[in-house]
Amino acid sequence: MANSKLGRSSFLGYPLSKLSLALLFLVGLVVAVTADDLNFPSSNTRKSHHPSKKLNKPVVLLISTDGFRFGYQFKTETPNMDLLISRGTEAKTGLIPVFPTMTFPNHYSIATGLYPAYHGIIMNKFTDPVTGEYFNLNLSPKWWLGEPLWETVMNQGLKAATMFWPGSEVPKGSWTCPKGFCKAPFNASFPLEERVDTILSYFDLPESDIPDFMTLYFDEPDKQAHQYGPDDPRITLAVAKIDKMIGRLIQGLKKRKVFGDVHVILLGDHGMVTNCDKKVIYIDDLADWVKIPADWIQAYFPVLAMNPRWGKDVENPGEKNADLVAKMNEALSSGKVENGEFLQVYLKEKLPERLHYSESTRIPPIIGMVGEGLMFKQNRTNAQECFGNHGYDNMFFSMRTIFIGHGPRFRKGKKVPSFENVQVYNIVAEILGLQPAPNNGSSLFTRSILLPFGETAQVE
Numbered sequence: 538m539a540n541s542k543l544g545r546s547s548f549l550g551y552p553l554s555k556l557s558l559a560l561l562f563l564v565g566l567v568v569a570v571t572a573d574d575l576n577f578p579s580s581n582t583r584k585s586h587h588p589s590k591k592l593n594k595p596v597v598l599l600i601s602t603d604g605f606r607f608g609y610q611f612k613t614e615t616p617n618m619d620l621l622i623s624r625g626t627e628a629k630t631g632l633i634p635v636f637p638t639m640t641f642p643n644h645y646s647i648a649t650g651l652y653p654a655y656h657g658i659i660m661n662k663f664t665d666p667v668t669g670e671y672f673n674l675n676l677s678p679k680w681w682l683g684e685p686l687w688e689t690v691m692n693q694g695l696k697a698a699t700m701f702w703p704g705s706e707v708p709k710g711s712w713t714c715p716k717g718f719c720k721a722p723f724n725a726s727f728p729l730e731e732r733v734d735t736i737l738s739y740f741d742l743p744e745s746d747i748p749d750f751m752t753l754y755f756d757e758p759d760k761q762a763h764q765y766g767p768d769d770p771r772i773t774l775a776v777a778k779i780d781k782m783i784g785r786l787i788q789g790l791k792k793r794k795v796f797g798d799v800h801v802i803l804l805g806d807h808g809m810v811t812n813c814d815k816k817v818i819y820i821d822d823l824a825d826w827v828k829i830p831a832d833w834i835q836a837y838f839p840v841l842a843m844n845p846r847w848g849k850d851v852e853n854p855g856e857k858n859a860d861l862v863a864k865m866n867e868a869l870s871s872g873k874v875e876n877g878e879f880l881q882v883y884l885k886e887k888l889p890e891r892l893h894y895s896e897s898t899r900i901p902p903i904i905g906m907v908g909e910g911l912m913f914k915q916n917r918t919n920a921q922e923c924f925g926n927h928g929y930d931n932m933f934f935s936m937r938t939i940f941i942g943h944g945p946r947f948r949k950g951k952k953v954p955s956f957e958n959v960q961v962y963n964i965v966a967e968i969l970g971l972q973p974a975p976n977n978g979s980s981l982f983t984r985s986i987l988l989p990f991g992e993t994a995q996v997e
């Protein structure tokens with residue numbers, strides 16, 4: 538116990554003496570009691586007491602199952618997820634991803650609490666319109682803005698470990714992706730079982746060495762669904778496999794007598810929808826209104842990303858862009874373009890505000906919102922059959938994923954309304970007693986989802 542306290546004795550980088558530490562605890566206790574009486578959690582206070590069996594400090598394990606569309610849990614028996622749900626807190630109609638509903642932007646929004654326009658990973662792959670540099674899952678820190686949880690944790694003197702997570706390989710602040718506590722680079726062949734066992738092995742360490750914050754990432758059921766679409770028997774198998782991994786984790790934690798002590802947050806990054814070749818909009822069909830060179834288009838769908846290269850003689854490219862958008866929308870709404878009603882093109886500043894997708898120079902000037910499950914392609918060649926994709930408007934229910942929280946600060950059997958994944962950063966920071974970096978989550982939100990500090994659910 539003493540060890541773990543001393544391990545946390547540097548708050549915001551200031552080393553504390555034992556005396557001031559003791560004082561802080563006393564003050565913290567008084568604040569906690571008062572705050573609890575008022576039914577407020579006292580945020581950012583270090584935890585001094587836990588009614589736990591083994592762990593004397595809060596530990597958070599953040600698990601992502603990639604592309605786990607909300608509702609997949611009803612495809613087959615998922616007894617282990619059901620256990621977490623019945624004994625924990627669940628977003629009743631799923632977790633809302635950020636736009637664009639792609640893997641890297643969303644995992645990094647979960648880690649930083651920032652919308653992609655502010656954390657810089659605006660798509661999985663993109664060209665920076667200003668520098669012309671191409672981002673393709675690069676690990677150079679200059680791309681990765683904001684402060685991810687593993688950095689917040691390390692900066693404030695706690696320990697973090699990542700068993701894969703997009704962005705976790707990138708050195709940031711006190712986070713160096715340390716050997717033994719940061720599995721890198723990502724390796725899709727590394728068996729899911731071994732990922733779970735790596736996390737479990739951390740609980741065999743002396744308590745002061747157990748990471749306070751851990752991530753665990755499964756690249757399923759996303760992989761299968763891209764290939765076969767969300768309603769294929771192979772997806773059902775992938776869902777069963779994920780549930781089995783959760784079971785392996787629960788058994789391992791129980792064996793170590795810490796299942797009730799660990800805060801397990803199980804979520805996904807986005808959902809999945811079927812794409813079929815009958816549901817396509819072709820650029821060639823817009824030719825009577827406007828000709829669009831292929832090299833102006835950085836991405837076709839689920840998000841159309843366009844950076845027109847006007848000649849040097851063009852004085853006002855902004856005006857030309859606005860003209861282009863108007864012509865495209867005229868064509869699309871003419872009734873003469875097949876499926877045209879399912880694409881709406883915008884200057885990025887004119888996108889609906891709820892998408893928070895304009896305030897970054899990395900976002901190209903023209904963005905098209907492609908209808909749910911629709912595709913946008915150059916021409917009628919390269920036919921593909923049906924498959925699956927995500928990246929669409931985060932308003933679509935099919936893009937939603939799951940959120941389940943289990944552990945001392947989560948109420949048992951509680952359902953909460955859906956919320957955006959930028960709230961997750963504050964939830965983890967609050968559980969660990971960390972000062973959160975500026976982010977797009979609401980500081981009040983944690984009160985609606987977590988039990989007040991000092992009050993804990995009876996989970997065994």
Ligand SMILES: *[C@@H]1O[C@H](CO)[C@@H](O)[C@H](O)[C@H]1NC(C)=O
Pocket residue numbers: 724725726727728
């Ligand atoms: C990826 O994991 C597999 C299975 O553990 C292993 O055989 C392979 O060497 C790993 N590849 C890399 C690049 O680490």
Ligand SMILES: *[C@@H]1O[C@H](CO)[C@@H](O)[C@H](O)[C@H]1NC(C)=O
Pocket residue numbers: 915916917918
């Ligand atoms: C169709 O579009 C693809 C790029 O998507 C291009 O490679 C191909 O040349 C085009 N075909 C025709 C006939 O224009």
Ligand SMILES: *[C@@H]1O[C@H](CO)[C@@H](O)[C@H](O)[C@H]1NC(C)=O
Pocket residue numbers: 651652655893975976977
């Ligand atoms: C998101 O958070 C960043 C960092 O605090 C801030 O600059 C930005 O204005 C916020 N954006 C929104 C839409 O809240």
Ligand SMILES: [Zn+2]
Pocket residue numbers: 603604639640641759806807
């Ligand atoms: Zn994904």
